[in-house]
Ligand SMILES: Nc1ncnc2c1ncn2[C@@H]1O[C@H](COP(=O)(O)OP(=O)(O)OP(=O)(O)O)[C@@H](O)[C@H]1O
């Protein structure tokens with residue numbers, strides 16, 4: 546089998562890609578807002594009608610059908626590899642975590658094959674990892690995909706994975722040994738969409754615009770010397786008292802939250818930034834302002850695909 550479907554089913558979005566395994570080329574992809582959080586709420590509203598796993602599997606089947614429309618090749622039988630919240634308490638199946646440490650080659654992560662006679666594609670679910678007090682689902686697969694780029698030594702390296710629940714993962718000797726989760730992306734969303742501050746922020750301003758960049762850096766600086774609960778209210782007073790435009794305020798809030806997340810990191814530990822283009826620019830700017838050294842930037846989508854391929858090929862001996 547020279548193809549696999551890569552499914553990254555996160556808290557807030559669903560991403561499905563058809564991958565050619567030999568060279569990791571993305572043949573087709575789709576992204577929707579049918580994240581696990583909304584899917585779970587939807588299933589609860591209709592729970593008398595279907596089993597949870599069937600309800601989720603039907604969404605995947607719909608998305609494969611959608612991708613199939615523009616494809617000139619059959620996709621029946623191609624395995625779907627799931628990472629992320631698909632294996633969580635609110636996901637398709639609830640799988641136990643691998644307790645840290647885990648090996649960066651993916652050899653000790655937990656995997657489950659789901660057999661569903663009605664599905665044309667076998668499902669393979671990669672479970673998450675945990676410590677005594679923290680959990681991750683999805684990021685462990687990305688870390689496996691980063692392995693070849695990391696330094697296999699006893700020096701600690703810090704992998705920062707921005708997103709809804711950013712992770713700071715400590716790696717050494719080819720193992721992930723510790724991590725911490727931050728609510729940065731979720732707080733950003735709650736504050737900018739659901740709080741009183743929503744009236745004072747607007748998306749859409751470019752970070753390359755010097756005024757937006759200055760506002761972002763002002764937010765990062767405020768995170769160093771001011772209390773978060775006080776400094777976040779400045780988004781409102783910036784607008785009410787100083788007429789700061791909402792697009793600039795958006796960047797101030799972003800800088801404030803990202804700066805708060807990064808505050809307290811040790812400057813001597815090399816950082817590997819594993820994110821998409823938008824987050825990478827923001828985090829690089831914040832690290833620069835906080836005198837933190839970014840050793841390397843790694844594309845998070847590619848890391849995920851490489852990680853899934855590595856884990857699946859260990860299981861099947863294929864690819
Ligand atoms: N300028 C910004 N500053 C801080 N956070 C942001 C900014 N723009 C978007 N975000 C946050 O980034 C998150 C979305 O990014 P991304 O899609 O990479 O996250 P993810 O973790 O992969 O998502 P999922 O929830 O599907 O797992 C949202 O939580 C959003 O609030």
Ligand SMILES: O=C(O)C(=O)C[C@@H](O)[C@H](O)CO
Pocket residue numbers: 555556633634673680681682683684709710726
């Ligand atoms: O395992 C869970 O239940 C999580 O909430 C993990 C979550 O933080 C993801 O790692 C990123 O969204």
